[in-house]
Amino acid sequence: MKRITFLLIAFLAIAGSAFAQSDTSATTAAKGTFPSGTSFNGLPISALQIATGVIVAADGSGAEGKLTIALTATTLLGGQQIINIEADISGGQRAATNVAIVSGTGTVDMGDGTPPLPGVPIIATITTDSNHLGTVGLAIGATTLPSATIGDGSMTVTDLQ
Amino acid sequence: MGRKKIQLGVWALAILTSFVIFGDHTAYAFDSKFRVEAAGWFLSDGPTTNGNEIKFGVTGKCANSTGVCPGGTSGPSPKGHFEYFDIVSGMRVDGTLNQAVFYTTTSADLTGMTAIDQCPNAPSPAFGGPPAGVPGVQVHGICDDYSGCTFSMDLIDGGEPGKLKDFVCNVSVGPGQTKNHTPVLTEQSFGQGLQRGNIKINNKD
Numbered sequence: 001m002k003r004i005t006f007l008l009i010a011f012l013a014i015a016g017s018a019f020a021q022s023d024t025s026a027t028t029a030a031k032g033t034f035p036s037g038t039s040f041n042g043l044p045i046s047a048l049q050i051a052t053g054v055i056v057a058a059d060g061s062g063a064e065g066k067l068t069i070a071l072t073a074t075t076l077l078g079g080q081q082i083i084n085i086e087a088d089i090s091g092g093q094r095a096a097t098n099v100a101i102v103s104g105t106g107t108v109d110m111g112d113g114t115p116p117l118p119g120v121p122i123i124a125t126i127t128t129d130s131n132h133l134g135t136v137g138l139a140i141g142a143t144t145l146p147s148a149t150i151g152d153g154s155m156t157v158t159d160l161q
Numbered sequence: 162m163g164r165k166k167i168q169l170g171v172w173a174l175a176i177l178t179s180f181v182i183f184g185d186h187t188a189y190a191f192d193s194k195f196r197v198e199a200a201g202w203f204l205s206d207g208p209t210t211n212g213n214e215i216k217f218g219v220t221g222k223c224a225n226s227t228g229v230c231p232g233g234t235s236g237p238s239p240k241g242h243f244e245y246f247d248i249v250s251g252m253r254v255d256g257t258l259n260q261a262v263f264y265t266t267t268s269a270d271l272t273g274m275t276a277i278d279q280c281p282n283a284p285s286p287a288f289g290g291p292p293a294g295v296p297g298v299q300v301h302g303i304c305d306d307y308s309g310c311t312f313s314m315d316l317i318d319g320g321e322p323g324k325l326k327d328f329v330c331n332v333s334v335g336p337g338q339t340k341n342h343t344p345v346l347t348e349q350s351f352g353q354g355l356q357r358g359n360i361k362i363n364n365k366d
């Protein structure tokens with residue numbers, strides 16, 4: 001009987017939590033820096049700018065939104081090169097109260113005159129702190145970058161309620 | 162009630178719970194027909210911030226069947242959030258939407274030589290401004306961390322890609338503060354195309 005009661009409580013708790021969840025909003029308008037030694041497609045990158053507007057469905061079934069990123073790179077000749085990434089977000093999850101992981105496909109424009117590359121898988125892990133800053137982790141195609149530390153601007157992961 | 166009946170009841174509840182949690186979610190996933198997700202940056206054309214690069218991120222949805230969520234006592238409230246960051250002045254604010262009104266852009270001038278009604282200070286459609294007949298939304302919100310700070314803008318989804326096709330109009334944000342809590346006066350911008358990013362407005366079933 002005890003086992004049945006435990007199971008009953010567990011099922012009710014799970015069902016209740018599923019209904020209680022809200023959609024998640026992940027918004028950013030911020031800039032940050034990468035650890036020394038970070039590179040992308042053979043170029044050293046030092047900084048990131050990010051803007052995000054994503055809604056993640058409460059049940060984890062999907063997400064929709066936009067993600068815009070600019071990476072500041074240094075060319076082989078020492079000049080500055082901006083790598084622009086624009087992604088349509090179609091998947092996501094709320095990994096923790098302050099963490100949203102969003103994914104989709106995007107276009108990567110290396111900013112060096114070569115044609116932009118469409119259809120690149122993009123995953124962004126947005127982790128916020130109490131000052132609306134935090135970190136952004138990026139996986140662009142087969143490249144996973146170390147997390148960028150957000151130094152200014154604002155980021156929020158919150159319930160849409 | 163016998164032990165066997167209780168066991169059957171628990172199993173029935175378990176199966177129902179599984180259907181709810183792991184079943185087909187399409188009807189549950191996005192419960193609002195009217196939604197906006199926008200992110201990117203534009204160059205301000207405001208009087209005190211002309212040329213400043215503004216980064217923004219907005220989410221919003223309105224459960225009203227007409228796409229009008231005026232909030233307060235006037236009607237349903239939207240659900241949404243915003244971020245605003247002027248990288249020149251340093252003003253950064255975020256907050257919660259309390260009004261969202263979805264619409265389709267209009268113009269009385271079929272020649273395209275006059276700016277659309279919702280973004281009167283932008284270029285006309287004939288000169289690269291936002292077109293008539295595309296989705297737009299007017300959003301308004303209250304900043305989370307700075308008393309008296311409000312946020313409002315019109316977002317216009319002019320097509321793909323977002324660069325210079327999607328527009329941000331009638332922007333008023335502030336008064337706000339920088340990361341170091343230095344006060345910044347209210348910033349405005351009248352009507353600019355996105356330099357980077359995209360505005361996605363859903364106003365159809």
